[in-house]
Amino acid sequence: MARPLSLGAERPGSRDAAASYPNSARRSGRKPGIRRALLPLLGLVLVTLSACKTSPVTGRNSFNLFSAQDDVALGRDAYTEVLANAKVVSRGAQKDMVERVMSRITAIADDPGFEWEVTLIDDDATVNAFALPGGKMAVYTGILPVCQDEAGLAVVMGHEIGHVVAQHGTERMTRSLGIDVAFSLLNTGDYEALARSAVQLALELPYDRGHESEADEIGLIYMAKAGYDPRAAPLFWERMGALAGGRPPEWLSTHPSPETRTRRLEEAMPKALEAWRRAAGEAP
């Protein structure tokens, strides 16, 4: 795997723009000079304003240079790379179930134009699932026995969809690349480089606990709105915990401790149950 892009984190553009303005203005003493000096600063202010986002469901404020359309473009490239050597399940009841859960949850998800797609990967030894920025997802057959049924699978996929709609992947990329590098890659349309970074982050580095808890909460509300009983969520995580034993599977090891997770799910449960009952009442 190519090394991730990590240069430039210490070089925020704001410092250069702010520092150069007073000197150049003093030197020239002319209005066009002032205007020229102000342009980068103005650009940065606009970028910064448009980079402030609010997560759906939780209302958390975040800083992310990438638009939903950027997420879609780089996620598409990254998905091709990830699936290049995967053994894909192309038909059958399991594949149908995975696609049904995807379409039921994404039908009610906050969606500014993501490109939803899920692939079931034939790998019974891998208890895992992941999503890339923009809506591309993979579920490994190894996690299906832990899901037990469709509601259990909705817990996993709701969580992954939560990462997508809150744009966690590119929020992390904004942080790890640094504002100026991320901005210049976006400006030049270098989605290949961005995709490499996205793959590396999605598959190898754990999300922080804040992102995990947020994905849990969004997933819980979404699965309920899609008509799946949200009480399946704490039960699923208990099974994952029991399965882990001394050596937790990769997905679990990067997620919050079982106690924290259960507590937070229980806090959000009344709201989820209300959404579930409403969805059931509205169903034809």
Ligand SMILES: [Zn+2]
């Ligand atoms: Zn996660």
